[in-house]
Amino acid sequence: MISGRSNMPSNDEGTSSNDEKDPQLKKFLFKCDQTNQQLEILIPELLQSGYSFYTWPCAPILAWFLWERRHSLEDKSILEMGAGTGLPGILAAKCRARVILSDHCILPKSLTHLRNCCLANNLVPGSDIKVIGLSWGLLLSSLYKLPPIDLIISADCFYDPRVFEDILVTVSFLLEKNPSAKFIFTYQERSSDWCFEVLLKKWDLKAARINIDDIGEYSGVNLIEIMGKHTIHLIEIYR
Numbered sequence: 001m002i003s004g005r006s007n008m009p010s011n012d013e014g015t016s017s018n019d020e021k022d023p024q025l026k027k028f029l030f031k032c033d034q035t036n037q038q039l040e041i042l043i044p045e046l047l048q049s050g051y052s053f054y055t056w057p058c059a060p061i062l063a064w065f066l067w068e069r070r071h072s073l074e075d076k077s078i079l080e081m082g083a084g085t086g087l088p089g090i091l092a093a094k095c096r097a098r099v100i101l102s103d104h105c106i107l108p109k110s111l112t113h114l115r116n117c118c119l120a121n122n123l124v125p126g127s128d129i130k131v132i133g134l135s136w137g138l139l140l141s142s143l144y145k146l147p148p149i150d151l152i153i154s155a156d157c158f159y160d161p162r163v164f165e166d167i168l169v170t171v172s173f174l175l176e177k178n179p180s181a182k183f184i185f186t187y188q189e190r191s192s193d194w195c196f197e198v199l200l201k202k203w204d205l206k207a208a209r210i211n212i213d214d215i216g217e218y219s220g221v222n223l224i225e226i227m228g229k230h231t232i233h234l235i236e237i238y239r
């Protein structure tokens with residue numbers, strides 16, 4: 001597998017590299033032409049490090065979807081899985097949701113970087129937002145200790161069919177504990193052969209595609225432009 005910004009993420013935390021000392025600060029501006037509201041989110045990125053240190057194209061798409069529903073996020077309890085740099089979850093926290101960002105518990109540098117992404121947006125981990133280690137498919141104590149959840153989100157976590165079932169096992173467990181919750185995620189199409197149907201049946205889950213054509217309409221933003229050459233879907237999973 002190729003690491004960093006390739007089409008397919010690799011599972012590498014990276015060792016030391018120059019960009020660790022000198023992260024690039026990426027700005028994401030969310031706005032609404034109708035109300036003149038806007039929110040700027042700053043994400044420090046380490047482009048030469050592992051794939052959780054860079055914001056993948058799926059993340060701004062999910063973040064725009066949440067931004068357009070920002071009024072419904074207030075006081076909601078939201079868990080982001082495989083958060084990487086955490087753009088959608090950080091946006092939700094800025095919109096007054098109670099957010100838990102999570103990433104693989106065996107990647108301590110990724111979790112530290114995720115905390116730094118929160119701090120870059122004046123969110124103090126542990127008080128304004130939580131950052132935890134949560135590994136897909138493992139029923140670890142971090143999973144059992146979660147508070148009630150209204151919404152689970154993730155961006156670009158279905159990047160390799162070998163992880164599909166692990167993610168769905170965790171989601172199935174959480175939706176059983178939180179029956180009115182939903183799992184909403186962005187999925188980048190990398191192969192038309194990949195599908196979830198059999199696994200959804202196995203784990204007693206249902207899925208529906210959310211139309212993204214209208215996202216950005218109120219904000220005067222063209223999501224197709226943001227997606228560039230990628231094909232990205234927004235999907236909802238529920239029980």
Ligand SMILES: C[S@@+](CC[C@H](N)C(=O)[O-])C[C@H]1O[C@@H](n2cnc3c(N)ncnc32)[C@H](O)[C@@H]1O
Nearest residue numbers: 009052055056059082083084104135136155156
């Ligand atoms: C392609 S990156 C997406 C990151 C971020 N959501 C984004 O869109 O920019 C996949 C993320 O999943 C995390 N991840 C990979 N395997 C995992 C596992 N088994 N459990 C939890 N997180 C995992 C990685 O550390 C990484 O942050």
